[in-house]
Amino acid sequence: MNNDPKISVQVNPDEDTEWNDILRAHGVIPEKPPSPTQQLEEALDEAVKKQYENRLENKDLEELNELEDEEDEEFLNFYKQKRFNEIKKLSEKKKFGSIIPISKNEYEDEVTKASKDSYVIVHLSLQSNLQSRLLNSLLQELSKKFPELKICEIPAQRCIENYPETNCPTLIIYHNENVLKQYITLTQLGGNSTTLKDLEKVLVDLGAINENDKRLVINDEDEDLQESRRLRFAKKSIRNNDQDDDDDDDDFYD
Incomplete structure (x- = not known):
């Protein structure tokens, strides 16, 4: 005859009782998960x-x-x-500080391979194009403000034969021998109203400039001057829309 009957006791393991603490200490019931x-x-x-x-x-x-x-x-x-x-x-x-003109034969060394050590920005330009002249002006400012960035410029059709003028300016950003971003014209950046801040934002997003860099706060131009420039380029765009300045383009680069 069994004189040691076992009685089944129901235990709620989630309760905070002294008995449950004893059972947890002996591994009978699991530790209570944190609330x-x-x-x-x-x-x-x-x-x-x-x-x-x-x-x-x-x-x-x-x-x-x-x-x-x-x-x-x-x-x-x-x-x-x-x-x-x-x-x-x-x-x-800080080893650059200005726009570097390059030729087609130099592209691989000066751009693709150079992007192993730094961010490289390339402007495929067309001098007769208003936005291309605007971009060139902004890149000049950018090169002085962030001389650690390598900024190159090459006439688009000297880089790629028969490159469409309607694709100018083209802006390409390289790093680690890869193209990180490409802009065909300035449409996505702000068109004729593109500013230095627009370019800086792109470079911050890509990691080329640290978002906490104090130089981002220092602007060489006040808002009135930027607005004046925007209006000037807008007026030139209307006035020169149908003009063809290919001869001037050749004189500029030759």
Whole structure:
């Protein structure tokens, strides 16, 4: 006769009881999963902590120097050294600073192969085209502002035989020997109203310029001057729409 009958006991493993704690400690029932509220609170705490730890991440040297009386010296020096290293690395890349005219025979070396080490921007140009002259002007500004970018220019039909004039200007952006982006005319960038900021946005999106780069904030032209330029090019577009300046084009490049 069995004198040790076993009694089945129903246990709710989700309950917070002392008995359940004992069972969990002995592996009889699984550990209670954390509540969604608890997980959310922990995630928020971690986000706040990370934000505080990285509060100096996007500050430049001048802003860091202003915090000397507010921040821990060792912590502040870490970010200062980081900024120094970034400035040094950037200065080593600053080797262009102007538009580089190239020929068809130079294209592979000056553009495709060169894009292994830097971002390369190519303008397939047509001097008689209004938008091409506008783009050339903007690329001149861009080259001075971001001299680490290699910007090349070649007359479209000298690069590709019988290249349609209606495709000019063509803007091509290379990196790691690949074409990242191509624009046929400035239609997608803003047409005759395209600005330096439009080009900068494209380059930020492609990773050619860091979105936190302070140079993006510094504009060489105020809004009134940009509007004046936009109107000037718009008037020229209407006036020269039907004119053919191929001879001028040859004089310009020869």
